[in-house]
Amino acid sequence: MAVDDGVREQLQSLGSFIRTQRKQAQMSLRDLAEATNVSNPYLSQIERGLHQPSMRVLKSIAVALNLSVETLLVRSGLLEPEDADDPLHQPDVETAILADERLSDDQRASLLAVYRSYTRPT
Amino acid sequence: MAVDDGVREQLQSLGSFIRTQRKQAQMSLRDLAEATNVSNPYLSQIERGLHQPSMRVLKSIAVALNLSVETLLVRSGLLEPEDADDPLHQPDVETAILADERLSDDQRASLLAVYRSYTRPT
DNA sequence: CTAGCGCGCTAGGTTTACTTAGCACTGCGC
């Protein structure tokens, strides 16, 4: 089926994203396994894109890693990024940085600089 | 687990919702089966709340019935109806970075690292 | 050096999503 064409790719994308987030949170596979009630070998396989996790697993991963379920759904190709029916939930990095009271002006400036260098290359 | 208590209920809700939508679209189970590439007995079971469909199936049902995927996700209990008044869900920098599709995983990681070094000094 | 711990991963089994074949019922034409 033509529909399945990009699925493996999406799984890979989802997996590496989860792995990055897990490492960012300083968690081992076993830590995440305990937090999600999912076995660590299976999490390993998900992160390597070998399996398509169920909604139940996807949600518990999202909760454990403090990220929105939508983000994972977009990554897994279920949800389109452009879903505009929830405008409040369409966070803008620059706005968020500017609004963050914990940052000094200098810190804000350098964060924005880094962000812009990523998103507006060359 | 206490978390699973409402799951059957949600499945029931999801199922009857799908059934209603299908009948409204004047489709038989076999019609929907053909449109979704899912077998009609399995669709029958989903509509009666006997199974938790995978993301793949859920999406193809949504497409076939001209529904938004989110609607089905809410029905299945994966997504919250709205998070505007959710105090925990403050649109902060980390969330915005995580959701930014233009960033690679590596870029996300280093941006987060910088941000965290600012907001959580040793 | 080696005993131990924590890490990610493999192997093999269980559970659950999902399919194929076919049954029972209803309504319509003959």
Next chain:
DNA sequence: GCGCAGTGCTAAGTAAACCTAGCGCGCTAG
């Protein structure tokens, strides 16, 4: 009455999600 087409559903099997047990590596300590 007799098909027969169309409906939803059951039964039994296959495929895939998911778990348990355990291996092998890199570390740090004794």
